[in-house]
Structure formats: structure tokens, C-alpha cells
Amino acid sequence: MGNGKIYLVGFGPGAQEHMSFRARAAIAEADVVIGYSTYIKLVQDLLEGKEVIKKGMTEELDRCTEAYEHARAGRIVALISSGDIGVYGMAGPTYEVLLQSGWQPGAGIEVEVIPGTTALSACAALVGAPLTHDFCSISLSDLLTPWPVIARRIEAAAHADFVVALYNPKSGRRTGQIVEAQRILLRHRSPDTPVAVVKSAYRNKQSIQMTRLAQMADCEIGMLTTVLIGNSSTFMQDGLMITPRGYANKYDSLTGETLDGEKAGRSLSHGLDGWKMNVRARLSRGESPDEIARHFDLPVVEIESIMNKEGADV
Amino acid sequence: MGNGKIYLVGFGPGAQEHMSFRARAAIAEADVVIGYSTYIKLVQDLLEGKEVIKKGMTEELDRCTEAYEHARAGRIVALISSGDIGVYGMAGPTYEVLLQSGWQPGAGIEVEVIPGTTALSACAALVGAPLTHDFCSISLSDLLTPWPVIARRIEAAAHADFVVALYNPKSGRRTGQIVEAQRILLRHRSPDTPVAVVKSAYRNKQSIQMTRLAQMADCEIGMLTTVLIGNSSTFMQDGLMITPRGYANKYDSLTGETLDGEKAGRSLSHGLDGWKMNVRARLSRGESPDEIARHFDLPVVEIESIMNKEGADV
DSSP: OOOOOEEEEEEESSGGGBBBBHHHHHHHSSSSSEEEHHHHHHTTOOTTTOOOOOOOTTTTHHHHHHHHHHHHHHEEEEESBOTTTTTSTHHHHHHHHHHHHHHTBBBBSEEEEOOOHHHHHOOEEEEEEEESOOOOEEEOSSSSHHHHHHHHHHHHHHHHHOOOEEEEESSSOSSHHHHHEEEEEEEEOOTTTTEEEEEEESTOOOOOOOEGGGGGSSSSSOTTOOOOOOOOOOEEEEEEEEEEOOOHHHBBSTTTOOOOOOOOOOOOOSSHHHHHHHHHHHHTTOHHHHHHHHHTTTTHHHHHHHHTTTTTTO | OOOOOOOOOOETSSSGGGHHHHHHHHHOOOSSSEEHHHHHHHHGGGGGSSEEEOTTTTOOHHHHHHHHHHHHTOOOOEEEESBBBTTSHHHHHHHHHHHHTOBBBSSSSSSEEEEEOHHHHHHHHHHEEEEOOEEEEEEEOOSSHHHHHHHHHHHHHHTTTTTEESSSSSSSSSSHHHHHHHHHHHTTTTTTOEEEEESSTTTTTTTEHHHHHHGGGGOOOTTTEEEEOOOOOOOTTTTEEEESSSSHHHSSSSTOOTTOOTTTTTOTTTTTHHHOOOOOOHHHOOOOHHHHHHHHTTTTTHHHHHHTTTTTTO
């Protein structure tokens, strides 16, 4: 009997077409396929002749232990999920169960995570290009995470102008979290901020609602929905949601003409070095570190770190 | 002559095996394939008989306009990139160029974004399961983004305990940004925080450095590197980097026993409702809103929002 193997497979948004070749090959190689019943259904026609173990939503740790038991019996197991199995997925709990059971990488049972297209990428592709700049992913599920931790993250993401992807925004029982998220975001961001509410991306029941932050919580939102909230530069045009990458800071238009003082391929004058020079100039004009910190909306220790190094790296 | 079409294709980390079926079909259908020369090389064997247009790093807007011109001539164009073309990718600038040129969705030239596995998913899969909880993606390139904006985002991500993925961490010219990022993160996170530095994921020259936050900036880091930084719960064991999903808050162990007062499938007592009850209990014990806000590390307006609604939604 050979060594067993565990594939942790993310097959992308809607199975089949958006699955990677590697994901498909892993499922084909498996003797046993384990997954939440909805996921099993999405890849049904790849499962002929295999042992298939369907699990419910709350049986997550069972899926891990069962995968391990089959692999110990020398079988090849594919534990599957839609999207990317590493993003809020079963890759984490499976590794935890394995390590607690005394399993070690490289000795006996091999484990391979096969990444896939996660929901935020899939939803973004359907609505335009909202993820062209820095983004955060936040799960609104407070089943395993204390609410103040979630609230702090929404607050931070809103304040620092990240594009925000909300996973698990709402369920039958959890209806207030999306309202709270909206309220926190509205303290920092315009009510007109573009929002895309995408359900079942690339599946039969796909539905897309393009809306604004002020109306977000009024949309139809459920367990299979991902919500994308723009940053302060994101715009909506002709039904497309687009976050500019920042060209407007540098180029007059999109024709490639550089603005006075900016050089193509070089850091902005507001880049790290330019910023340090700017802070030093303000200090020498007599501005206080507190004033400068407020101007740039950064903690005063950031200004002090430049003062401390003054002369050291000019 | 039929209408042209533009496919914006993300082919995942290392071409071929991790590409989706849809991405491959789009490239196969294309008359013209446009991309940065490194990307073209990765899919070379799919390009026979096609017009191939290679572009350099700074010719990004040329790629968009050229795609549009070919599509206007009735051709099918695939503009390709590794990873997900929507994540810091060409999907955004292409839509911007098209809209500025008077193009409209649904009239004439069709545009389709084909999502792929982005670098943070690919790198995570290679090092364990670091993305099992909320994460941020931040680009350290200050070519188009002012440094104070980037610094504010690192600060926010560090303070709110997000797992952090750094794209474009360093280049030949930009060497100080990763040092600054490390310094800001160290103000909030332990020097022992696990860090994975992954170069050329799933390509021939793949290299992985598992390290700690205190040593992060000393690693070999370049243009093809993505850096993943754990949150305060992330641990490193047997060379794997794992972020727990939060089971420890709720379950005694991973065996599925619920702790006293917690119910499987229900929100934590520290979930939204439990948190509101907790805040109200503290208020009635005479704690001030400021004290409570400090305790939960949230703005005092969050405590006030509960006070204002007291009685309204109990």
C-alpha cells in the first residue's frame, strides 16, 4: 500500500470553466472526494467511479479528519471547495487537524494546496475593474470572530481608503452585520461610493446589483453573496465599477504625458523620498510634528522617525 | 467584418497548469495576443499562428490602445497577464482608455474579463494556509501612489490585525519601502510574526523564504516577490504558516466540543448581539463610553451608536 495524499482543491467560482487544469487533474486522480454538498454538485460530472463524501455546513472539522483517515489508509483524497480553498477555506483547519494529529510535512502523507480564483476576483471581473488598487477582504461572520475585531477592521479599511470585499455578508440569522458595516463605512466614505453586490458569480443563479454605499444594506444579500465597496476614487460609468490605479496623480491624461517634475518609471515626488523631503522642509519652516502628522493623516511617530534620522540618510 | 472583442485574461501564477479552462479558450480564440514580454514567454506554446505584440513595463497604456485598435478592426484580442488581471492589473487601465475613447458596453466591441488565481492566493498555497482570516493587499510601489497613502494603509492593516500581502515590495530603485513597511508593522505586531517571502510562485525560478517580521527586510526581495505577513494569531510549525480561523475562541479543541454558553452554528456571545449586550451592561455598571471604547479598541462613536439606540432594538 502506497502513501496516501491529500489535495486541498479550490476550483474557482463556478466550477468547470473557471477551474484550473491542476485542480481538474487533482480531482481526476483522487479516489475519494470530500466537500460541502453544494460544492460536490458543482463538479458532479467529474466524480464518476469515486467515493464521494458530502458534508453539511457545520461539519467542517469532520471533513478534515475524514480526509486524514482516508489518506492514512493509502488513498488519494481531494478535499474540494469553490473559490480558493486557502481564502477563509478548509486549507487552514485541515492543516491544523493534521498537525495536531502528529502529521508532519515530508514524512508519509503528502498535502498539496491547489489555489483557485477567489470570490473577490471573480466578482470583480463581472462588474468592471474595482480591484486595481489596494483592497481588504473582511468576513462579516461573527460565528468564530468577536464582533469588535470585525468592527475594528471595517473601521481601519474605511479610514485608510481600501477597496473592501465583504465575504459572508449576511445569513438568515445574521442580518444586522451588513447594516453595521454600512454605518461604519459611511463615517469615512461618501454615500455615493460605488458598490457591487454579486451573488453566485459564474453560476446558474448569478445576480448582480450595482448600487451605492447609501443603499447597500437594502440590496438582496445572502450566504452566496460577495459585496465589493469602492475606495474614494472608484467610479461607476455605464454600469461598470472601476478603481483607477492612480495615473491621474501623475499623468495629465491617459496619453502618457508626464506632469511637470514627474518622470515615467520613477517614484512620484510624493513617493517615499519625496515625502521625506517634504516633511523635512515643513519642519524647517517651523511646522510642528503634530501639525505635519495631521496634514498627512499619519501617527506623529511617523514624522518623528524622519526627524530622528535627519541627516542620516539624506 | 464582424465586431471585434477584447478578452482581458489573467492566467494565474505560473501559466499552463494553473490557468483556467476559460483563460486558455480565450487565448485560443484570439487573433492577436498582447502582453508584457515576460507574460508572453509563459504562454509561448499557445501562440502559434497568432499576431503577438510584446510590450515593455512602461508601455502599459500602449497595450490598452493597441488592444482597442485591433478590436475596432474586427479582430479578437487577448490582453494577457499572469495572476488575476483585475488585481493591480490591466483590466482597470483598459476600461479607462476604452471609456475615454467613447466605447460603451453592449454596443459593438465586447469586453470580457477572465479572472485568475492572484499572487496572494498562489503564494499562500505554497506556504500553508495564511489567508484563513481577513487580509489586506497593499502595493508598495509609489510610482503612482503617494507614500503617505501607502503608509496609512500599512498602519491601518497593522493596527486592525489583518494578514497583509505586499505586492511590488521592492525594485532596483525602490529599496526603502519594505524597510518602512517593516518599521510600521513592528509598532503593532510581534517581531516573531511569521512572514513568507515568495518569488516566482509556480515558475521555474520559484523560491520561498520563511522568516519572521524582524528579519523580513533582510530577505532577498525583488520585482517578482510577494510577501505575506501573518496576523497576531498566525503561527509557523514544521515550515508551514497557518492562520487559525478562530476556532480557539469557540471550541475547546478542534474536536468540535463547544465551550460553555456557545452553540455550534450560532454567533459567538462576542458576536454583534452579544457585543451590544456587553456594552449596555458596562454602561449600566457606570463605565464611561470612553473607557468602553478603549477596552474594545474602537472609536467612541461606536459605543455612542449603541447608547443612542438603547431600547430601540433590544
